Amino acid sequence: MSEKTIAFIGGGNMARSLIGGLVADGHPPAALRAAEPDAERREALISDYGIQGFEDNATAVRGADAVILAVKPGELAGVARQLGGQIRDQQSLVISIAAGVRSPNIAEWLGGDVPVVRAMPNTPALIQTGATALFANPSVGPEQRDLAETTLRAAGMVVWLPDETQMDAVTALSGSGPAYFFLTMEAMQAAAERLGLDSDTARLLTLETALGAARMALEASEEPALLRRRVTSPGGTTAAALAELEGGDLAGLYERALRAAAGRAHELGDELGAQ
Ligand SMILES: NC(=O)c1ccc[n+]([C@@H]2O[C@H](COP(=O)([O-])OP(=O)(O)OC[C@H]3O[C@@H](n4cnc5c(N)ncnc54)[C@H](OP(=O)(O)O)[C@@H]3O)[C@@H](O)[C@H]2O)c1
The missing domain is CATH 1.10.3730.10 (ProC C-terminal domain-like)
Known part of the structure; x- marks a missing residue:
């Protein structure tokens, strides 16, 4: 299991499930972070899994190898615009699990040429039996691809799509x-x-x-x-x-x-x- 630092923006149901799966797979909890505005939810993640919790998104993202955008689709543009400069400077991989939001839009909100993996998980991911399709934009390197795959595999099986337009069919199927x-x-x-x-x-x-x-x-x-x-x-x-x-x-x-x-x-x- 990689020891890369992974920062979750949004510590809700899906983030919790991925964090639980990563810790169970042996990912060091100290290398996992979650930014979550709700204090109770944040404290529960810290005490249940031993990860680092933050109220502030920018602090959670500092130096992270991967940033997982785990907020609701409607919140994604605001979060991406807020963190884009920092993510570009650090050259972090961005993984979005938001349903429906396309990678070119995410890259644009982040401010340009950023490695973005778009993931489409399904509800059984909440009990680590999900089926997730992944798409990587051309800026994602092989090591970052592995990191995205390992991370999402914590919630079940994953498949890669060669073409992002297939995400609509995946959404309809799984x-x-x-x-x-x-x-x-x-x-x-x-x-x-x-x-x-x-x-x-x-x-x-x-x-x-x-x-x-x-x-x-x-x-x-x-x-x-x-x-x-x-x-x-x-x-x-x-x-x-x-x-x-x-x-x-x-x-x-x-x-x-x-x-x-x-x-x-x-x-x-x-x-x-x-x-
Ligand atoms: N659940 C599923 O089965 C499923 C399946 C496929 C895809 N997804 C995708 O996964 C994403 C997360 O879903 P979820 O079910 O985990 O939702 P969720 O439980 O509502 O989690 C989102 C979390 O993000 C927090 N948040 C909101 N605005 C934020 C901000 N600006 N910065 C940091 N954190 C913020 C929310 O806090 P507050 O509640 O205090 O606003 C909430 O705790 C969604 O985009 C969804 O499309 C989910």
Whole structure:
């Protein structure tokens, strides 16, 4: 684990999760800093993880190898403008985890040619099982790329994107995706209750089935389509259910859903960039 100094601007839910993951991975707490205006949240980070906490952003950033912008998307422009001069002088890597905000906008607010990695994590990152996509602008060097990857891996798996425009598709897939699975779980549980199961049993069987299927698909070398065919005997119960789902054009529904999410992500990127 690198001993690079990492400064978090904003010590909310996501920063807390990344800090927890980094400390658990062996990153020295003394090399981690958080600037957080809320005193209670700041003190909790200091006492829970042994990191350094600051009220003032500029003090937290002083000499840091990487600065993680972990404030809400609407706060990002102000924070970047405030810290840009200092970050440029120090040549720190900037990692933004703000949903929707594009790297050219971040570089512009920072005042120019700054190495920026844009990360799109998802909610399971809060329990270190996130799926994060990363994009590096051309100013990011190989060592900084490694640092960004190691840092975000503290919250789960990471993939690199060659082209930032793909972030809208990532937002539609893994960014918003947990909600699609929650909706599916809700629907399955409700249907099972209507078939006569009590709600606790229906809930537990739904969630464990979802977890088991996800684990099996991750561990298998075969595609999910093959796993599905393997458990679908002709004339059997699974075939009867799948015929209903396919009759309802599940694939088409997902395509329309992801297109709607990607379109909205693009609009939000335009709106946030105009700050
Ligand atoms: N949570 C997720 O699952 C998730 C997933 C993907 C991406 N993200 C992104 O991660 C970022 C952080 O999300 P979050 O859920 O961690 O939000 P959060 O819990 O609200 O954390 C943001 C923190 O930043 C602090 N803050 C506000 N203005 C600041 C400033 N000028 N300087 C320093 N700190 C400041 C806030 O303090 P106050 O509350 O006192 O204002 C708050 O503690 C967002 O941009 C979001 O888009 C989150």
